[in-house]
Amino acid sequence: MRAKIGQDEPLNAVFKGRRPTGEIYTPALGQAYPNRDWILTRILWLSGTEKGKNRLGSVDTMQRYIYIHGTPDTEPMGIALSHGCIRMRNSDLVKLFDLIAVGTPVVIEA
Numbered sequence: 001m002r003a004k005i006g007q008d009e010p011l012n013a014v015f016k017g018r019r020p021t022g023e024i025y026t027p028a029l030g031q032a033y034p035n036r037d038w039i040l041t042r043i044l045w046l047s048g049t050e051k052g053k054n055r056l057g058s059v060d061t062m063q064r065y066i067y068i069h070g071t072p073d074t075e076p077m078g079i080a081l082s083h084g085c086i087r088m089r090n091s092d093l094v095k096l097f098d099l100i101a102v103g104t105p106v107v108i109e110a
Contacts, residue, residue: 001102003045004044004045004097005042006041006097007097009041011090011091011094012025012026012040012041013040015039015040018045018065025040025072038071038072039069039085040070041069042069042070042097043067044093044100045065045066046066048060048061049105066084066085067085067086068085068086068088068093069085069087069088070087070088070089070090071090086108
């Protein structure tokens with residue numbers, strides 16, 4: 001993992017471009033922007049380890065901004081809905097965020 005973002009942000013804080021927008025997600029905000037890919041609460045920014053492939057290659061994980069991030073609690077889990085990221089429930093993500101350090105290897109299995 002390359003970076004941890006959002007350490008002191010509240011639950012459901014909205015991020016855009018890895019920066020908090022100052023918004024807190026609510027169902028009303030979600031209805032106002034139904035096509036937005038919500039990045040909430042915390043971001044674990046991933047970096048690939050396979051040189052020439054997902055690191056410094058054609059599918060570079062870091063340069064494609066692939067994260068583990070929070071999502072609205074109303075969103076389904078276990079199905080592809082994001083733009084390549086891994087979504088987690090916000091409360092689970094806060095626990096994970098607090099447990100791991102930058103540089104921790106992350107293995108993603110399908």
